[in-house]
Amino acid sequence: MVHHTISTSTVSASSASSKISPMRNSLLRLAVTALIVGMLAACSSPPVQQPEAPRAPVAAPAPAAVPPPLAGAASLPQGGRSRWVPVAWSELPGFADDNLFEAWDAWVKSCARPAPAFAALCPEVRRLSIADAAEQRAWMVERLQPYRIEAADGNAEGMLTAYYEPVIPAARLPGNGFAVPLHRPPATLGSRRPWYTRQQIDTLPEAQAALRGREIAWIADPVEAMVLHIQGSGRLRIAEPDGSQTLVRVAFAATNDQPYQSVGRWLLEQNLTRDATWPGIRAWLAANPQRANELLWSNPRYVFFQEEPLSALDGESGPRGAQGVELTPGRSIAVDRQSIPYGTPVWLASAGPQAALQRLVLAQDTGSAIVGAVRADYFAGWGADAGELAGRLKQNLRLWALWPRTP
Template sequence: MRHVRWAAAFIALGAAMTPDPVEAAPTYEILKFEDLDGWAEDDHAAALEVFLETCADIKDAEWATLCALATSQPSARTFFELFFRPVLINGEEQALFTGYFEPELRGSRTRGGPYQYPLHSKPPEVANGSTWYSRREIEEQNLLEGRGLELVWIDDPVDKFFLQVQGSGRVKLAEGGAMRVGYGGKNGHEYRSIGKELIRRGIYEPHQVSAQVIQQWVKRNPVDGPELLRHNPSYVFFREVSEVPSHKGPLGAMNRSITPMRSIAVDPSFNTLGGPVWIEKGGATPLKRLMIAQDTGSAIKGAQRADVYYGTGDQAGRAAGRIRDRGRLVALMPIQTAYTLAPNG
């Protein structure tokens, strides 16, 4: 939720346990709209509204033309069917869907009482792309203390950790009101999965691990819990996001607000950011819906990989945390692009 460039919590905890996909030349197959299970029943107007949020930001002449035409058609469904073709990329792969959300924490702009755990802005000496001190070094050596880098004080160190994994969130302030914080940089260390570490230690089986399970384990273990968190050397800094109205979603990778259950994070090397993507997610809560690719994540790799944005708060977090489902993704591409990639389609 990153100008959120996240390793979202459920991306990081789930996908980090999956082997990296083998690099291979992508394959493309043009489908018909009637091949999309549930296409006729979807709310295409809702998808079009989200598409219009970011289509003007796609830096491509063909997309610019489509964006200009988007509101001139008799219906949203007609627009998508007239100007796009469904393209299945790497159809031999089965898709993996996970979910993410915007956490809502409790905090205060001043330190006191339960509010003892600061979210920091990026130190001036930390350059983008460079490697700074690890999480362990930052915490054990108090490298950020007393430098005026505190944005807000949180009441729970585990919530702070997961906010750093998620990349952005909302803080309900003890003084009243709320503060939205977004990704402001990192220390340059790669994310290391603490869920995978719990499995390696034999504490849990892979199917048992979720963000909630990890949070509860850390809180039950006041010594081993903080040590487990330091297994992840990555440390994320924040900035206050004051330009986003409270009723809007957090900023995605396109620096625009994302929409619950219509925005997804994808691998931009396969799917155009801002473009429509049809998803067919299985599992206990099947989802067949036209989504808009408006975000990315460091663990979202491959043509058949997506993270569904579920919204803000605990309820959204619980829903997102249960998602690790199979299915397929089908990109909707402008007609010329589709037939260029799949000339025999």
């Protein structure tokens, strides 16, 4: 899944919705518009650059005895953008308090497509899915070694953002206000690289002809379409011609190979606003409706989707991430695959005005904006509360990879 990141102002961790605590409840999606800002920086490419607000640093852990080099540690990933430093379990903040049961579901999903280093552990991971947290914690201490993730220069501080699945009203046919199409990849996509820009898709007859008949559905707001393109996946409540409603997922299928450009950054660079948060962008659009296309066309990247049905059971799961497994709200993160391999369990610690998070997560996705050793995008789920969190979360981060010991 390809996505950008989001950032704006303040919200509590609990507002990330019932999908995050507990993870078994469904999220509702937020006014997608209020999210584009943060998204102005998410799952289609780099995060929105806004004036940096002071970020509360994560408290440094108390000194702990670091174990000697492990003769029994599985081979560590070589190269990449990060360095891994072995540490004692006592360095992981909040390790004794996390509700590991919530994360275990995400780990079991990773075992459907495990990284080679974790394949041998998956039978035990599945068996422990019915164990209590104390037993799960004891098994982790016995079978895994924590490594503090640092940049090449030794910096262990990074940035956490979040992303989510928008939920958008839609129709199968244009009309009644539904005028913005969401497209499948065109048959000619591979015939030219890069393909047409967003502006060309909206204005050139040959680009429009190539997309004719490729519409999945139509939505009402071009800004919501941009949000969906930034997130890379979303849910549509489609009004069918017979009057019924169908819930479907539109998942990332391809792009036009054009570079992603943040619309928030464009506003700042044009000196059109000093506030690249969603309220600032919304206020600018309200005052300058005739320039809406100019704003949208500043981002030439265009995303094509594929439709996936959603049953009641499927509705409890997120889209498939880059690892190829379904994402779990509050327990899946997107990472730089040059720093952390997919399927790696990771201890995450982040403190800031939006959320206080100390928990086990799984590296199951990536995004073109997610670059660097200590960098993660937190999958918040779907719906209003998830969108609120995703639109605001941008704060300090520390990460520890949990890597297998050999038996």
